[in-house]
Amino acid sequence: MTPRSTRPRERGIPEATVARLPVYLRALQGLAERGILTVSSEDLASAAGVNSAKLRKDLSHLGSYGTRGVGYDVDYLVYQISRELGLTQDWSVAIVGAGNLGRALANYGGFGTRGFRIAALLDADEGVVGDEVAGLRVGHIDTLEDVVSAERVSIGVIAVPAVAAQGVCDRFVEAGVTSVLNFAPVVLNVPPAVDVRKVDLSIELQILAFHAQRKADGRATAPPAGRIGAKEKA
Amino acid sequence: MTPRSTRPRERGIPEATVARLPVYLRALQGLAERGILTVSSEDLASAAGVNSAKLRKDLSHLGSYGTRGVGYDVDYLVYQISRELGLTQDWSVAIVGAGNLGRALANYGGFGTRGFRIAALLDADEGVVGDEVAGLRVGHIDTLEDVVSAERVSIGVIAVPAVAAQGVCDRFVEAGVTSVLNFAPVVLNVPPAVDVRKVDLSIELQILAFHAQRKADGRATAPPAGRIGAKEKA
DNA sequence: ACGCCCTTGTGAAAGCACGCACAAAGTGGG
DNA sequence: CCCACTTTGTGCGTGCTTTCACAAGGGCGT
Numbered sequence: 001m002t003p004r005s006t007r008p009r010e011r012g013i014p015e016a017t018v019a020r021l022p023v024y025l026r027a028l029q030g031l032a033e034r035g036i037l038t039v040s041s042e043d044l045a046s047a048a049g050v051n052s053a054k055l056r057k058d059l060s061h062l063g064s065y066g067t068r069g070v071g072y073d074v075d076y077l078v079y080q081i082s083r084e085l086g087l088t089q090d091w092s093v094a095i096v097g098a099g100n101l102g103r104a105l106a107n108y109g110g111f112g113t114r115g116f117r118i119a120a121l122l123d124a125d126e127g128v129v130g131d132e133v134a135g136l137r138v139g140h141i142d143t144l145e146d147v148v149s150a151e152r153v154s155i156g157v158i159a160v161p162a163v164a165a166q167g168v169c170d171r172f173v174e175a176g177v178t179s180v181l182n183f184a185p186v187v188l189n190v191p192p193a194v195d196v197r198k199v200d201l202s203i204e205l206q207i208l209a210f211h212a213q214r215k216a217d218g219r220a221t222a223p224p225a226g227r228i229g230a231k232e233k234a
Numbered sequence: 235m236t237p238r239s240t241r242p243r244e245r246g247i248p249e250a251t252v253a254r255l256p257v258y259l260r261a262l263q264g265l266a267e268r269g270i271l272t273v274s275s276e277d278l279a280s281a282a283g284v285n286s287a288k289l290r291k292d293l294s295h296l297g298s299y300g301t302r303g304v305g306y307d308v309d310y311l312v313y314q315i316s317r318e319l320g321l322t323q324d325w326s327v328a329i330v331g332a333g334n335l336g337r338a339l340a341n342y343g344g345f346g347t348r349g350f351r352i353a354a355l356l357d358a359d360e361g362v363v364g365d366e367v368a369g370l371r372v373g374h375i376d377t378l379e380d381v382v383s384a385e386r387v388s389i390g391v392i393a394v395p396a397v398a399a400q401g402v403c404d405r406f407v408e409a410g411v412t413s414v415l416n417f418a419p420v421v422l423n424v425p426p427a428v429d430v431r432k433v434d435l436s437i438e439l440q441i442l443a444f445h446a447q448r449k450a451d452g453r454a455t456a457p458p459a460g461r462i463g464a465k466e467k468a
Numbered sequence: 469a470c471g472c473c474c475t476t477g478t479g480a481a482a483g484c485a486c487g488c489a490c491a492a493a494g495t496g497g498g
Numbered sequence: 499c500c501c502a503c504t505t506t507g508t509g510c511g512t513g514c515t516t517t518c519a520c521a522a523g524g525g526c527g528t
Binding site: 274275290294300303304305306 | 473474477478
């Protein structure tokens with residue numbers, strides 16, 4: 001614990017790096033569970049499916065947490081990434097929509113890891129209100145505002161049909177939620193201060209179809225080079 | 235139908251553009267349903283949540299399908315984008331995992347739009363094999379290879395727990411599937427010729443948490459600027 | 469038939485992201 | 499105590515993305 005520069009990072013982690021940190025975190029937690037104490041950038045990169053230089057550069061944005069000639073201390077790095085991502089505090093999440101998707105989300109064990117607490121699961125359908133899902137009782141959509149303020153919900157998850165999504169989003173925003181995760185296939189309109197992320201099955205399928213067509217349309221001009229996967233064998 | 239250059243695009247649409255085409259397509263279909271025949275890049279961009287210059291450049295990669303001073307013919311553009319994405323042919327999709335997530339996917343009406351056909355919904359749990367979901371009977375995982383070859387499945391969807399994902403993926407690959415959509419929170423290992431896309435709830439949540447923390451940690455250095463959303467009012 | 473006005477399509481510039489390759493830094497053996 | 503080896507952290511070149519700004523093209527009113 002030498003004093004170091006005391007100024008590891010100076011704010012401003014590239015968005016592309018932020019998007020990969022959760023992947024590194026998961027890989028590290030897997031290593032930790034297997035009792036591995038130290039890992040090199042090469043090994044961690046391989047576990048996370050990225051280039052090792054990219055991994056090192058990503059981590060360098062958080063500070064100098066590695067030891068040359070040795071690698072990274074797994075537990076320490078888990079802690080640093082968790083802290084950077086804001087997972088050392090708990091975030092309350094409200095899920096709207098208790099259909100199959102909402103239930104799948106609610107059952108998503110421990111919500112990735114810890115750090116997220118499902119404060120409520122709401123639905124507009126009287127038929128499902130009152131059901132128990134993942135140890136939670138489904139509440140009525142009309143209690144959204146109460147739940148958000150009582151439970152200090154900071155992240156809203158929208159798992160309702162497309163036509164209802166903007167309405168739910170507006171209510172979240174009105175209630176003070178500034179982070180929204182949207183599973184409905186619509187573009188949400190929100191004020192600039194609100195952060196929206198989208199998860200969209202049909203978009204992913206269509207992107208796959210595009211590349212599949214490439215492969216089928218006679219020899220493609222370039223290999224698929226999927227943005228995410230396409231790694232070589234272990 | 236003037237002869238034009240007959241060489242509208244020459245192969246090689248940027249990946250970033252491909253990822254946005256489905257969004258444009260959906261926006262256009264919405265316009266078409268409302269009976270709108272023509273749209274300007276400005277209006278379409280607004281509906282899709284992007285910058286109009288970006289939209290024009292994206293569309294220019296497909297060819298010159300607009301009319302200066304007027305805009306784009308909605309139906310024609312729908313057709314061109316569909317064709318480019320490979321949606322004018324049908325793709326057979328097999329979903330493995332008939333839990334809440336698998337069911338949610340199977341029920342995802344018309345699978346976005348048309349273009350995708352669910353050839354099978356499979357599960358390893360004898361308890362759910364035989365259930366009817368979305369007009370489909372859940373089959374046993376052991377029939378995966380048969381289904382893939384009999385139904386000419388080209389896209390495999392993995393909606394199983396993390397520990398089972400790699401195994402299912404291997405079976406898909408072995409059976410000849412070259413496009414995989416993975417919902418399990420693991421990095422899949424596949425040969426280079428296979429295209430994998432990942433949808434991961436907990437990663438999205440963690441990215442939101444990062445930005446939320448930024449907002450909370452005193453005035454952020456920069457506004458959130460969510461990759462996806464954060465548009466202004468209509 | 470002419471000219472005004474609107475909107476597309478695209479050069480050019482700026483900003484990011486990626487990956488190579490290497491110097492710096494730390495470990496362990498002799 | 500020194501040297502050989504390992505692995506990090508990063509400067510730099512390259513290519514992709516985004517955005518601006520505007521010339522070219524086409525419709526419409528007169």
